[in-house]
Amino acid sequence: MSAGVAAMAPIPVPPFGSVPFLDLGTTTAVVATEVRVGWEKVIASNRFVGGEEVKTFEDEWAEYCGTEYAVGVGNGTDALVLALRALELGPGDEIIVPANTFVATVEAIVLVGATPRFVDVALDTGLMGAAEVEAAVSDRTRAIIAVHLFGQLTDMDALGRCATQHGLVLIEDAAQAHGATWRGIRAGSFGAVGCFSFYPGKNLGAFGDAGAVVTSDEGIAERIRSMRDHGRPGGAEDRHYNHVRIGTNSRLDTVQAVTLSAKLRHxxxxxxxxxxxxxxxxxxxxxxxxxxxxxxxxxxxxxxxxxxxxxxxxxxxxxxxxxxxxxxxxxxxxxxxxxxxxxxxxxxxxxxxxxxxxxxxxxxxxxxxxxxxxxxxxxxxxxxxxxxxxxxxxx
Ligand SMILES: Cc1ncc(COP(=O)(O)O)c(C=O)c1O
Structure with a gap:
């Protein structure tokens, strides 16, 4: 080969093509027909808030997580805020939280007037464990939020023991951990409450914003159900303009419940x-x-x-x-x-x-x-x- 030909030889370019960080197309396509049929029914019914679709998804989600109740709400941030409010956490209460989480975890603490107590995590897992919590507990600490970051649960045996020993409420931010387990037990069922986001990019994602709180405590479920709906009482016939507590508007849309039920099967x-x-x-x-x-x-x-x-x-x-x-x-x-x-x-x-x-x-x-x-x-x-x-x- 002459020197001239060698000089013209292509510079070796590695065989790299483009790879998107996230592509929702395939999972959307799998459920698209079923969701369209479900949405048509909702449109025909002219009932867009609440209804049997929401109840059905809530029952399915509670069963999947291994809890007694699931309460659908508007998004994962509201799930956290409503959970903290239902647990009566607020001013003067310190809540331990890992500093490497999505801001919503901390936003919720501050929004209810409580104090975030930021702690460190293990370098190799990125997770906050019992040791980090132990080091941060004070006489004002009332609760721990375990964030199952990137989808992984920390050592829940040790964290549960630590919470019990110090009389702290355990709350799970499971927004990234749909279906994740510790010793075969699903995320959301370890704490007093488990909070989920169904933002479209999540493992279980809606076609818009959505969230849920799971719990096996009837009183907590009842309070969140009421608070997500302007503090209306559950079950009362004349409930529309009856407000028994200060609530907000954070209901799970009927069309999102349809989407989530279809996707949950996958x-x-x-x-x-x-x-x-x-x-x-x-x-x-x-x-x-x-x-x-x-x-x-x-x-x-x-x-x-x-x-x-x-x-x-x-x-x-x-x-x-x-x-x-x-x-x-x-x-x-x-x-x-x-x-x-x-x-x-x-x-x-x-x-x-x-x-x-x-x-x-x-x-x-x-x-x-x-x-x-x-x-x-x-x-x-x-x-x-x-x-x-x-x-x-x-x-
Ligand atoms: C760990 C964590 N917590 C809370 C949230 C808040 O959820 P949402 O965006 O549905 O309000 C998210 C969503 O990105 C999250 O990743």
Whole structure:
């Protein structure tokens, strides 16, 4: 081969195509016909708020979670606010919460007038465990919010023991953990209340905003049912202009209940598909991209596939240049967000370290294996010059 021909040889471009961070198209298509039929019925009935569709979904969701009751509400944030109000948490009460959560968890605490007590998490799982809680308990602490971040439950045996020992109410923010389990028991059924979001991108997502609180306490369920509906009493015939407590308007739309019932039948196999994706990532990722550790008894819902990478911002930019979508959940820990600085306890080393390292890779049930391999190859290529962290916990 002449030198001229060699000079013209193409620069080797890795075989990377574009991979979206999230594609809801396949899961939407699976239920679209059933949902259209259900929505037609709702339209024909001219009953758009409440009704048997909401009751049906609530019953199905309670049964799925292993609780006595589910109360549908407008979104996951309202689920948290109404749960805290039903538990009579408010001014003077301190609530322990991990600082690396979506802001809504903390928003809810502040909205009811309680005090968020931000705590650190384990570096390898990103989760708050009993040890972090123990270190933060004070005589004003009333409750703990366990956030099943990215789909994984923390050690619920230890956390439950810790709550009981200190007389604290355990609340679950299960917005990212539909169907996740600890020792085979589903998220939402460990605490006094479990709060869910059905935002479209969640493992169980509506076609709009929606949420629910699950509980096995009849009184809590009753109060939330009343509060979501302007404080109307349950069961009374003349209830429309009868308001027995201060409530709000946060009802689950009838059309969203129809959508959620249709999708719930697919949730387990969609979660199994997420596991297939996560396993392939765990096998194929380079040593520079460290997946968060999965606890032995925890079966994650893999809402997100989060890895820790050195030089994260450059890596992310280079993935984007190759057409590979990614996310950061979350770039600023809550205790460092401007409106919440007032409650910052100072440094939370693991949360802060993680915020600079975490990268959420494409993850959804129908993500093809070839795309997972493409992401892993891209990461190998991009991070070839970087030193791994030195710890790579397996699945
Ligand atoms: C951990 C967590 N908590 C609460 C929420 C709030 O849910 P929503 O967006 O439905 O209000 C979310 C949603 O993103 C979340 O991820």
């Amino acid at each position: 949730l387990d196999h969609w979660n199994a598909d997420r596991h297939r994706v996560a396993r392939l990532y765990a096998e194929e990722l380079p040593s520079t991209a460290v997946p968060l550790r999965q606890l032995e008894h925890s079966h994650s819902a893999y809402h997100l596939m989060v890895v820790r990478v050195p030089d994260r911002d450059r890596v992310r930019a280079e993935l984007a240049a190759l057409g590979i979508g990614s996310g950061i959940h979350y770039p600023t820990p809550c205790h460092q967000l401007e409106p919440y600085l007032h409650w910052s306890p100072g440094e939370l080393p693991n949360v802060e370290t993680l915020a600079g390292q975490i990268l959420s890779l494409p993850m959804y049930p129908s993500l093809p294996d070839t795309d997972v391999l493409r992401v892993c190859e891209a990461l190998s290529h991009i991070t070839a010059d970087l030193e791994p962290f030195g710890d790579r916990p397996g699945e």
